[in-house]
Amino acid sequence: MLLDFIELEKGAGEAMYLTLSRKIQEAAEKGMIKSGERLPSIREAAAQLRVSRTTVENAYVRLCIEGWAESLPQRGYFLQNIKKAPAPHPEAKTPAQKIRYDFSARSIDMRAADANLWKKTVREVLRNTEELISYGDPQGEQRLRTALADYAYKARGVQCTAEHIVIGAGVGPLLNILCGLIGRQITAGFEGTLFSQADRIFRDYGISTQTLPSDRFGAEITPLRRSGVSLLFLLPSSLPRISATGLSARRNQLAAWVREDPARLIVEDDYNGELRYYARSVTAFQPKAPEQTVYIGSFSKLLLPSVRIAYMILPESLRRLFEERKRWYNSTCGKVEQLALTAYIETGALEKHLRRLRKLYASKSRRFCEEIRLFFPDAGLTLYESSLAVGVTLPLAVKTEELCRAAAARGIRILPGKSDGEMRLCFSGMTENEFAPALSALREAILPFSEC
Numbered sequence: 001m002l003l004d005f006i007e008l009e010k011g012a013g014e015a016m017y018l019t020l021s022r023k024i025q026e027a028a029e030k031g032m033i034k035s036g037e038r039l040p041s042i043r044e045a046a047a048q049l050r051v052s053r054t055t056v057e058n059a060y061v062r063l064c065i066e067g068w069a070e071s072l073p074q075r076g077y078f079l080q081n082i083k084k085a086p087a088p089h090p091e092a093k094t095p096a097q098k099i100r101y102d103f104s105a106r107s108i109d110m111r112a113a114d115a116n117l118w119k120k121t122v123r124e125v126l127r128n129t130e131e132l133i134s135y136g137d138p139q140g141e142q143r144l145r146t147a148l149a150d151y152a153y154k155a156r157g158v159q160c161t162a163e164h165i166v167i168g169a170g171v172g173p174l175l176n177i178l179c180g181l182i183g184r185q186i187t188a189g190f191e192g193t194l195f196s197q198a199d200r201i202f203r204d205y206g207i208s209t210q211t212l213p214s215d216r217f218g219a220e221i222t223p224l225r226r227s228g229v230s231l232l233f234l235l236p237s238s239l240p241r242i243s244a245t246g247l248s249a250r251r252n253q254l255a256a257w258v259r260e261d262p263a264r265l266i267v268e269d270d271y272n273g274e275l276r277y278y279a280r281s282v283t284a285f286q287p288k289a290p291e292q293t294v295y296i297g298s299f300s301k302l303l304l305p306s307v308r309i310a311y312m313i314l315p316e317s318l319r320r321l322f323e324e325r326k327r328w329y330n331s332t333c334g335k336v337e338q339l340a341l342t343a344y345i346e347t348g349a350l351e352k353h354l355r356r357l358r359k360l361y362a363s364k365s366r367r368f369c370e371e372i373r374l375f376f377p378d379a380g381l382t383l384y385e386s387s388l389a390v391g392v393t394l395p396l397a398v399k400t401e402e403l404c405r406a407a408a409a410r411g412i413r414i415l416p417g418k419s420d421g422e423m424r425l426c427f428s429g430m431t432e433n434e435f436a437p438a439l440s441a442l443r444e445a446i447l448p449f450s451e452c
Contacts, residue, residue: 017058100411101438107429136335140167157283169308173332179205189229191219217250237386255288272386388428410445
């Protein structure tokens, strides 16, 4: 009720009606009661506050006398003329630079969004209210997990059953679940590129992290063995176009490494793994060592970034541990979205949409690389298909972080590269018509570095 925030104590040294009147005024100044809002009737307020009606009536009359309220015949008492307390003076802040061109991976091209069919699928789910009136499975809806087990095998060669899959609202919530299962007395290593979100979550759980030396096939074996890490985090989407033979050989070495110690674990975040459109699609690492690999897949770039659905496939040992604990969990992913994705997969819509995306992104990447060569003719280019990005290495002795800061100062958001002089430009959220003006502005932003 409206006056729930008020507590009245007898014997506080002030008449009860004065205390009530003062507290209503304070609440009005803080915005807890708004101008024109009706106060509870004298009978209701007295019962709620456990005071006499006379106390409430006297408080209301005082509010009217002081101009805080008015009494309308047959209607009750209403707050008016509220004088809000001045807000605390905020510290002066430098206004944030408006982003004109976004080369990060925060959005997608509207043509890549199957928004109409997705909305239609969601509406169909909402019509079936029988499925919506119950809580969902904390592990994720059974139908979706069954559909994902089949999808993951066909799309990425991943071996699992529905019982090994956990659904979450993005990679972050799933990593939180994983950290609760694996404990703290471990060290996690990232191959090449640090995944800042995973790094932050690991460290929040007391898990130490480090970045491992890597080449174009991923983490190098000799440094890995010397590092002492027991959890290796793979980011296959950060790898450029590579030789399938060379990658398979490296994966065989990683599989041998993880099997040397039952306490070791590999986490494979196969972000956009099914989106390769030039190189021959290579299966996921997980089939190499399914008994010691956690596989994570997501749909942000395949559907819409706002559709927060990801799935984690646990090896048998962790699956059993999760089974013991899952009754204490609630699913972080909404049931409606889960059922909609189930229908989207079962009807073949996702497979059809994926084929369309491969054609779209193949065309966009060609055009993007052509434009980059016009504006940065001396730069080296590396296409990262699954990340929908191009690594641009400039012949400049400048830190990649400095390039990011210089671009941000001009309203351009870019991603840091792996080495000095390199920046990573994601083209997923831009149309082809934006490429030229965006790259022209970026060239102007970093021009001072070439003049040094």
